[in-house]
Structure formats: C-alpha cells, structure tokens
Amino acid sequence: MSTxxxxxxxxxxxxxxxxxxxxxxxxxxxxxxxxxMRLPNDVVRRAALVTYESEINIVSYADHGRIYLKVTSDYVMIEAIDKGQGIADIELAMQEGYSTATDKIREMGxxxxxxxxxxxNFSDFFRITSDVGKGTHLKMVIKIDKLFDGI
Amino acid sequence: MATLGEIVAALDLKVRSGEDKMGTEVHGGYTGDLLSDVMAGSKEGDLWITRQTHQNIVAVASLKDHAGIILAGGAEPAADTLEKAKREGIPILVSNRSAFETAGMLFEMISSQKTGRSG
Structure with missing residues (x-):
C-alpha cells in the first residue's frame, strides 16, 4: 500500500x-x-461521467453546491457537496429507476x-451521506493506478 | 466504418452544425433520450440518435466524445443548442426519419462497411 x-x-x-x-x-x-494533465482516457471518461451525474443532481435537486476536484498521482477524487433538500432514504434513492424528479426535469431526459x-458503477470508491433539509455529500474516487489500494 | 459525410448523404440528413467534421470516421452509434442511459451506455466516437433538442445534449456528446448527434423525427435543435454545438464543434444532423429507421439505416451502413472490427 502506497502512502x-x-x-x-x-x-x-x-x-x-x-x-x-x-x-x-x-x-x-x-x-x-x-x-x-494527460491522465489515461478511461480515467478521464469515468471522472467526467461521475462529475456530470453529480452536477445534474445538484442542478435538479439542490439550491446550490460545490464540486471539489483533487488529483494525485494515484487517483482522482471528486466530491459534490450541496445545500438543499437532502435525501431521506438513501437506499431507495440508490435503486435504479427510483427518482423524485419533476415532469419538467424528466422531459429533458x-x-x-x-x-x-x-x-x-463508474467509480472505484463511492460514498453518499445526506441530511434532510440540509444537503447531500457525494465522494467518488477513480483510481489512476489500478493496483492502488490506499483509499 | 463510414464517414459523417457518407452517412449524411446516405441517410439524407440536414447538417445544422459541424460542417467541417464531415471527414470524421464513425464506428458505432447509440440511440436514447434518457441522458444518464446515454452517459452510461454510449462510447467514444458513437453517433448519437435522440429526440432531445435542448442544449444539454451538446454537453453529453462533448463529455462522451461522440462523433455527433442525429436528431430524429425531423426535430430541430433549439437556438441555444445550435449555438453551443457550433461553439464546441459538435455536429448536429437532422433526420426526417424516426429514430427507429435512422438507427436501422445507420447500423446497416456501419456494419456492412466494417472491416475486421467487432462490437
């Protein structure tokens, strides 16, 4: 394990x-x-995808939020922290197909x-925490070195 | 494999942006209107067929490095979509055929011209 x-x-x-x-x-x-930064294509693509989904979630459900990016030689870490309604039942929210989106949001796809x-599915490490009425915190890590196990 | 220009000619598409990208080689395609499904399922270099016309389709195509977007059923891009596509160099093509017919023709064309490439 690397430091x-x-x-x-x-x-x-x-x-x-x-x-x-x-x-x-x-x-x-x-x-x-x-x-x-010349990271491997696969890493760039997965990071772009998880960032996009996090960004759309903030736009769809929160008042505002920040996306934090950290890159080391071993991994890319993305955190999306928003101020908003939060998620009451995370287990339910994680079920594929479950959504609280409005018709307006659904019309746009x-x-x-x-x-x-x-x-x-696209990150190597994913953690979600949420406080109802306060906001949601997503943390995602995409490994650059596949053997890295320091997270 | 076929170039965007060959696909435009064969499928009778109208080019709304990305006129300078007609030499781009297309190896595959993806059809979908659910953006998360397209994000997860489509691949780099795909030509994406959709009915969505709002500007977020440009962000999706750009993030996924798509060869371009075909709007099916004669749907025209919204004004800000077109503006963004031109700015980011994403080809937007309009097909008067349904998504089903467009995808069928594109699949036929790409797979018949495939040389030793699977998937």
Whole structure:
C-alpha cells in the first residue's frame, strides 16, 4: 500500500441549482483539466461521467453546491457537496429507476433514476451521506493506478 | 466504418452544425433520450440518435466524445443548442426519419462497411 500523496491539482467549482442551461459546464471544465494533465482516457471518461451525474443532481435537486476536484498521482477524487433538500432514504434513492424528479426535469431526459447508479458503477470508491433539509455529500474516487489500494 | 459525410448523404440528413467534421470516421452509434442511459451506455466516437433538442445534449456528446448527434423525427435543435454545438464543434444532423429507421439505416451502413472490427 502506497502512502497518501500530495495533490497535484486541487480546485472547486460552484454549481447553481435549477439552472439547466449551464448544467454540465463544470463537468466539461473538469474533463478538459484532466485531459490536459494527460491522465489515461478511461480515467478521464469515468471522472467526467461521475462529475456530470453529480452536477445534474445538484442542478435538479439542490439550491446550490460545490464540486471539489483533487488529483494525485494515484487517483482522482471528486466530491459534490450541496445545500438543499437532502435525501431521506438513501437506499431507495440508490435503486435504479427510483427518482423524485419533476415532469419538467424528466422531459429533458434527466430524472430516470439512473444517476446515482451510474456514479456507483463508474467509480472505484463511492460514498453518499445526506441530511434532510440540509444537503447531500457525494465522494467518488477513480483510481489512476489500478493496483492502488490506499483509499 | 463510414464517414459523417457518407452517412449524411446516405441517410439524407440536414447538417445544422459541424460542417467541417464531415471527414470524421464513425464506428458505432447509440440511440436514447434518457441522458444518464446515454452517459452510461454510449462510447467514444458513437453517433448519437435522440429526440432531445435542448442544449444539454451538446454537453453529453462533448463529455462522451461522440462523433455527433442525429436528431430524429425531423426535430430541430433549439437556438441555444445550435449555438453551443457550433461553439464546441459538435455536429448536429437532422433526420426526417424516426429514430427507429435512422438507427436501422445507420447500423446497416456501419456494419456492412466494417472491416475486421467487432462490437
């Protein structure tokens, strides 16, 4: 097991709730950054996907939130922390197909109840915690070195 | 494999953006209107067939490195979608056929021209 390494890159990005026009822009920025850092394509793609789903969740359900990005030589860590309604039953929210999305959100092709499943399936480590009425915290890690087990 | 330009000609598509990308080689496609399904299931270089016309389709296509988007059923991109697609260099093509017919023709075309590539 390797020792935790210092961040090569660290930043955070603001996400506005309810604004579907700009939804996805933070994910695009993060993808461009990771690509620029010459991380493996597979890592960039999975990081972009989990970031996108997290961003859409903030836009769909929260007042606002921040997405934190940390890159070390071993992993990419993405955290999405929002202020909003939170999730009462996480187990239910994790079920594929379950969604509390409004018709407006569903009409745009979001709210299919797949977002959290995608995040779980495409990250190497995923943790979700939530406080009803306060907000939700997602933490996702994508390993760069497949053998790395330090998380 | 076929180029975007060959697909545009064969399927009678209207090019709304990405005119300079007609030489892009297309190896596969994906059909879907649920964005999370497209995020999970589509692959880099796919041509994505959808009925969604709002600007988030550009973000999805860009994040997934799609070759382009075909709007099926004659759907036209919203004005801000088109603007964003032009800015990000994502080809948007309009098909007057249904998603079913469009996908069938695209599949036929790509698989018949496939040379030694599976999947």
């Amino acid at each position: 935790p390494e210092a961040a090569l890159y660290e930043n955070s990005f603001f996400v506005e709730g309810g604004n579907f026009d700009t939804a996805g822009s933070v994910s695009s920025q993060i993808k461009a950054l990771l690509k620029h 979001f709210g299919a109840g797949m977002g959290l499943c995608n995040i779980r």
